[in-house]
Amino acid sequence: MKYTLSINNRVHQVEAEPDMPVLWVLRDLLNFTGTKFGCGKGLCGACTVLLNGQALRSCSLPISAVGDGKLATIEEVDRIAEYKKNAIAIKQAWQDNNVPQCGYCQPGQIMSAIALVSNNSRLDKQAIKNGMSGNICRCGTYARIEKAICSVAGVNCKEMESK
Amino acid sequence: MDNALNIQNVSRRQFIRGASASTAVFSLQCTIPLSALTVAEQAQAQSGSALNLFVNIAKDNTVTLTCHRSEMGQGIRTSVAQVIADELEADWQYVNVIQAIGDKAYGDQNTDGSQSIRRFLTELRQFGASAQYMLKQAAANFWQVDISQCEAKNHYVTNNNNGRKLSYGDLAELASAITVPDANQLTLKKPEQFNYIGKGLKSLDLDSMINGTAEYGQDVQIPNMLYACLKRAPVMGSTIAKVDLDNTKKQAGVVDAFTMGEHSFPVTFNAVSSVAVVATNTWAAKKALDALNIQWRDSEYSQYDSQADVQTKQQMAENGKSKRQAQANKQGPKPKDLTELTATYTLPYLAHAPMEPPAATAMFHKDGSCEIWSCVQSPQAVQRNVAQRVGLKPEQVKVNVTLLGGAFGRKAQPDFVVEAALIAKRMGQPVKVVWSREDDIQHDYYHTNSVIHHKAQISRTAGLYRWDTHVAFTPIQSLWNINKDIPNKNFELRDIIRHNFNIDKMQTHAVSSPAHTRIGWLRSVANIQNAFSIGCFMDEVAHALKQNPLAHWNHLLGNQPENSKLKNVTNRVCEMANWQQRDSLPEDEALGLAAHHSFASDIAVVSHVKVTGNKLTVKKVYLSIDAGTIVNIDRVKAQMESAIIFGLSIALLNEISFKNGAVEQSNFHDFQVLRINQSPEIQVDVVKSTDKPGGVGEPGVPPVPPSIVNAVYAATGKRHRSLPLNQFYTV
Structure with a gap:
């Protein structure tokens, strides 16, 4: 089947089976490898993309379900008008807190964080933890992720203490 | 120094011989046997001028440093660059790093055992200092002055006679023709002169990891x-x-x-x-x-059932069906009021489950x-x-x-x-x-399951008098010889033999534990089960003797010089966690302590848990580490944060089981790892030290699980001896 996808505000034509998950369309057919393969079952969040403002697991999203929805990926999310402000702030907070270790899950973490901050005007620490609980980081960067999102969401997050 | 007299006319190869001789006490494997040919290849591969295997400088001042160790989240690409750049006197804004291909020229590249910094710190400093020397010599030749008149600082060489400066970019080509100095011509910095070593510099891969262009x-x-x-x-x-x-x-x-x-x-x-x-x-x-x-x-492995296997191992360990591996006897008087205390600890198989299959x-x-x-x-x-x-x-x-x-x-x-x-x-x-996640979970090189039985003779008057240990777990050597069924005394058993403890009599025995699957190295390896069983049993003995666990640790570590760091971090972490006031915590909250020395570092952990009915919450984890000289303080803290989360996954969630020879789990729904909503507050303390560096990637993991189990005991009076704890609690 031929599909026309809007990715990062650009039109892409691809030929794919209808059940092919967006993850593999992005990675194997269009070379958007910033969206990562982690579990293939929507359990880890490494493949998170934005579709019409919602964070979705692209490993479990068939291409046939996208329709004329607008997809955003890690590579250019900070250049898209509706996400720009929060995406730049989240990425900067990731820089300021030196969040990544191996870095592999971080594109998914960042996409989830952008959606969380964009779609919730009032967040607190627990809401941030709940909102990010679908994204696994095996390196355990959680404390820094929490701190980074708190700084963007204006939540008073207790400083990580270190001597 | 085998070539101390051969200062003139040395080749690059001889430089390295000098370097390796000076570090041979560390480990023979750590030498980097640089061949002239490899330098030529490396030089051709890059646009700038190669000063040695690790340092390349372009005319535009860009310094390209090579990292010969694999980056898996520990920040080694940044740390290696920091070390070389410091001795090189490079300006950090011009520094970038490239990844070495596999090549014997780099010496040991196997990035395991938490050894990149502790093995290579001195050699990498020498590579930086050597390149700095060549830049200075090139400037000295250009100005026709002696090298002693030249000073290298922050990407420039200055002529001290007249204050003139040449940048590293200006000098790179001339420097590449300079004879590589002998190792003993190099003066390495004193710790107080470090610009980058010890600093928490941002990761050099941060931008690419955040914008999705990092390539895995x-x-x-x-x-x-x-x-x-x-x-x-x-x-x-x-x-x-x-x-x-x-x-x-x-x-x-x-x-x-x-x-x-x-x-x-x-x-x-x-x-x-x-x-x-x-x-x-x-x-x-x-x-x-x-x-x-x-x-x-x-x-022949199709009948394998890991649950039955643990029961068999437990019976054998508890009934002494084992062979003695080590013993220590001191000449203390035998107390008269001895009683016996025994406990058996079991851990399941564990999978690595890196986020990237x-x-x-x-x-x-x-x-x-x-x-x-x-x-x-x-x-x-x-x-x-x-x-x-x-x-x-x-x-x-x-x-x-x-x-x-x-x-x-x-x-x-x-x-x-x-x-x-x-x-x-x-x-x-x-x-x-x-590989899919299912492939990864079901075809791993697993961390072995384990049963460890401890038997102590204790006395109200004299404390812990005798400690016997019977271990049952499969050695990694079974990968090369399927008949190997006893852990290696100098590797997997090293940290459980613990003859450094202040105890009169100790014996360590091992039960035959043949392989039924592929066994591999998992972050901190056998220290996981060894530290778990020791850390828990220390607590059990302390409670049996009605002692404060901290006092018990202090007594067993004694005044032996080799235990001084472990004792120090144990007391530091307890101070940080307000250990002595732990009785003032709410009824359902408590602290647990454990400490462990591994990978040449000393780490102690206190965990603060809350147990309400069936719900176990880890509120906060405190950790103190002495890893000697630190290269990147922020990455050391990050590794400790990481080790705490990894250790909590083991304590609370991780389990691989076998039925009919096959792994029963397949993805993150049934091989669970810690998520952000389960993760505690973390407080890390790093001891300031100029001592030789210890490992950082692994040693944070082992003390975490026992600290949790000990805290749960303190909160509930229930002693758990098998992991993960989600078999008893909602976590």
Whole structure:
């Protein structure tokens, strides 16, 4: 089947089976490898993309379900008008807190964080933890992720203490 | 110093001989046997001027440093660059780092054992200092003054006679023609002169990791590439009885399908018996593979049941069906009021589950040589293992090391790269082998399950008098010899023999524990079960003696100089956690303590838990570490944060079990790892030290699980001796 996808505000034509998950369309057919393969079952969040403002697991999203929805990926999310402000702030907070270790899950973490901050005007620490609980980081960067999102969401997050 | 008199006319090779002689006390394997040829190759590969294997400077001042160790989240690419740049007196804004290919020229590249910094700190400093010397000598020649009149600082060499300056970019080409100095001509900095060593510099890979351009093994794309997915034998040694691939080959996107691999022993890093589907994209390969009905032949491991295995091991350990491995006897008087205390601790098999499942891309060039792109901890092991199986010499296998999306020991085993090489050879086309999460969970090199039985003789008057230990777990050596059934005394048992403890009599015994699956290295290896059992039993003995666990640790560590650091961090962490006031916590909250020395570092942990009914919450974890000289303080703290989360996954959630020889778990729904909503507050304390560096990547893990179990006991009076704790609590 031929599909026309809007990715990062650009039109892409691809030929794919209808059940092919967006993850593999992005990675194997269009070379958007910033969206990562982690579990293939929507359990880890490494493949998170934005579709019409919602964070979705692209490993479990068939291409046939996208329709004329607008997809955003890690590579250019900070250049898209509706996400720009929060995406730049989240990425900067990731820089300021030196969040990544191996870095592999971080594109998914960042996409989830952008959606969380964009779609919730009032967040607190627990809401941030709940909102990010679908994204696994095996390196355990959680404390820094929490701190980074708190700084963007204006939540008073207790400083990580270190001597 | 074997070449101390040979200052004149030294080659680069001799420089390195000097360097290795000065560090030989560390380890012979850590030497970097640089050959002149390799320098030439490296120099040709880059646009600037190569001053040595690790340092290249371009006319525009860009300094390109080579990292010869694999980056898997520990920040080694930044740390290696910090060390070289410091002695080089480079301006950090001009520094970038490239990844070394697999090459013996770099010495040991196997990134395991938390050893990159502790093995290579001095040598890397010498490489930086050597390049700095050559830049100074080049400037001295240009100004026709003695080198003693020249000073290198922050990317410039200054002529102290007249204040004139030349930048490193200006000098690079001249410097590359300078004779490499002998190691003993180099003066390394004093710690107080460090610009970068010790600082928490931001990771050099931060931008690419945040904007999605960082390249991992799964991300490699090369022209004309095919994708392969495999279904592997679910039981060790099992082979394919029947499979029909005709229909598979007709599926959309599928290029070929075939059986491959072997079932031979030793298992080492063979591609196991499997069906491979090669397609034009990963999804097509995976979908066709999942539709297959494969019938497997049983092997001698097809009856294996890990639950029954633990029961057998427990009986053997508790009944002394074991062989003595070590003992220590001191001449103390035998107390009269001895009573016996015993406990048996069990841990399940564990999987690594790095966020990036294994992946490898291979292609064969027209000259017959093979090129690999993969997320590997040991590129030279890849060269050897691939070469052997495709009929090449190791030097005909070029290994490009990508970033590793986590590894924790999994990617030290090159089995997945062997698969890629075999398939690429067969296809005559580049092939990427993509492992799924199910492949990763079900075909790991697992951390062995374990049973450890402790028996103590204790006395109200004299404390812990005698401590006997019986361990039952499978050694990693079983990969090379399936009959190896006793852990290695100098490796897996080293940290449980604990003769440094202040105890009169100690014995360590081991129960025969043959392999039923592939056993591998997982972050901190046998220290996990050793520290768990020791840390818990220390607490049990303290409570039996009605002692404060901290006082008990202090007593057993005594005044032995080799225990001074562990004792120090134990007391520091207790101070940080307000240990002495722990009775003032709410009824359902408590603290637990554990400490452990491993990988030449000393770490103590206090965990603060809350147990309300069936609900266990880890509120906060405190950790104190003495790792000697620190290169990047922020990455050391990050590794401790990481180790706490990894240790909590082991304590609370992780379990791999076998039924009918096969792994029962398959993905993150049944092999659970800690999530952000389960993660505690963390407080890390790093001891300031100029002592020689210890390891950082692994040693934070072992003390975490026992600290949790001890805290749960303090909160509830319930003593748990098997993990994970989610068998008893909601976490």
